Amino acid sequence: MNLSHWQTTTLALTGFIAGLALHLRWxxxxxxxxxxxxxxxxxxxxxxxxxxxxxLGATVGDGRPxxxxxxxxxxxxxxxxxxxRDALAHLALLPHALIQPSPLAxxxxxxxxxxxxxxxxxxxxxxxxxxxxxxxxxxLAVTVTGFAWLALEVVTxxxxxxxGAETVKLGLRYIFTALACASMQVWLARFVxxxxxxxxxxxxxxxxxxLEETFARxxxxxxxxxxxxxxxxxxxxxxxxxxxxxxxLWIELLLVFSALPxxxxxxxxPFWQQGAAALQILLRSAFPLLFLSITAxxxxxxxxxxxxxxxxxxxxxxxxxxxxxxxxxxxxxxxDCWLLLTALLLMLRHGFPRSPTA
Numbered sequence: 367m368n369l370s371h372w373q374t375t376t377l378a379l380t381g382f383i384a385g386l387a388l389h390l391r392w393x394x395x396x397x398x399x400x401x402x403x404x405x406x407x408x409x410x411x412x413x414x415x416x417x418x419x420x421x422l423g424a425t426v427g428d429g430r431p432x433x434x435x436x437x438x439x440x441x442x443x444x445x446x447x448x449x450x451r452d453a454l455a456h457l458a459l460l461p462h463a464l465i466q467p468s469p470l471a472x473x474x475x476x477x478x479x480x481x482x483x484x485x486x487x488x489x490x491x492x493x494x495x496x497x498x499x500x501x502x503x504x505x506l507a508v509t510v511t512g513f514a515w516l517a518l519e520v521v522t523x524x525x526x527x528x529x530g531a532e533t534v535k536l537g538l539r540y541i542f543t544a545l546a547c548a549s550m551q552v553w554l555a556r557f558v559x560x561x562x563x564x565x566x567x568x569x570x571x572x573x574x575x576x577l578e579e580t581f582a583r584x585x586x587x588x589x590x591x592x593x594x595x596x597x598x599x600x601x602x603x604x605x606x607x608x609x610x611x612x613x614x615l616w617i618e619l620l621l622v623f624s625a626l627p628x629x630x631x632x633x634x635x636p637f638w639q640q641g642a643a644a645l646q647i648l649l650r651s652a653f654p655l656l657f658l659s660i661t662a663x664x665x666x667x668x669x670x671x672x673x674x675x676x677x678x679x680x681x682x683x684x685x686x687x688x689x690x691x692x693x694x695x696x697x698x699x700x701x702d703c704w705l706l707l708t709a710l711l712l713m714l715r716h717g718f719p720r721s722p723t724a
Contacts (some may be wrong), residue, residue, distance in 0.1 A: 485505065
């Protein structure tokens with residue numbers, strides 16, 4: 367049978383969608399996948415936030431590497447391994463950074479200012495014990511430093527900075543990007559807990575309650591940011607050496623500590639205890655997470671290929687870019703939210719003897 371390229375593509379996509387539907391219908395984790403989909407469906411603002419951050423990061427940040435041409439995308443034998451590695455790296459990154467953090471890190475100084483004011487006014491509310499004067503001073507200093515960094519970023523828009531000031535600006539950018547990653551993931555975990563085990567009949571307050579719980583865990587989030595700073599620097603190095611062995615070690619590091627943000631959000635105590643709890647959560651949830659990973663890879667590889675195909679097809683037309691890019695960001699954001707929320711529900715339900723309620 368002589369079929370055109372578009373006919374074979376349509377048939378392949380139709381077969382894949384039908385197979386995926388049957389796969390999910392009898393999936394051993396279908397209840398968790400269904401619950402996560404309900405969360406995504408009932409919280410569309412989260413998907414819009416993730417999609418908007420992705421578009422913003424692709425426009426002014428480093429959110430998307432250079433794409434492939436249509437000719438390159440036609441050779442599956444050359445693409446399948448890079449696509450699989452990229453999908454695995456993306457899957458490993460989701461528990462640590464659902465939202466593209468680079469441009470949105472500019473909001474971190476504002477959040478720090480809110481936290482500083484609230485800790486100074488209600489010192490017994492945020493933490494197991496009252497913060498000491500030195501902790502308050504450090505928090506105030508970090509907040510002031512954050513606004514100084516924003517001032518440097520604004521100045522850079524108008525003129526070049528001296529080399530020393532540029533180095534300081536880049537260093538601060540990485541620090542506050544790491545803080546953005548850590549804070550967002552801890553907040554998301556608390557948001558899921560508030561949704562699954564609600565303490566209030568008003569569902570609209572879940573996001574605010576999750577923010578209050580994140581403020582109460584600000585010390586753990588700060589130490590989590592130090593870990594995030596490590597993999598952010600490693601990722602930046604991988605951008606310059608993409609084919610090195612270090613890229614696989616980076617993926618392994620993220621997978622081993624995939625439960626760390628959840629442990630910080632749930633487990634009280636020093637950071638080393640939270641790290642030990644993260645490994646226990648991962649061990650208890652290992653088999654369900656492995657099943658989810660297989661399904662996620664089967665979805666992410668064609669999804670990212672379709673995304674690359676859409677970008678390559680619309681590259682020559684400004685009108686099509688305006689249409690394709692938002693739709694692509696929205697579809698990928700919905701997929702990312704669904705997969706990550708499923709993983710969080712799995713770790714919460716399998717990783718703890720009893721699901722945490724606080």
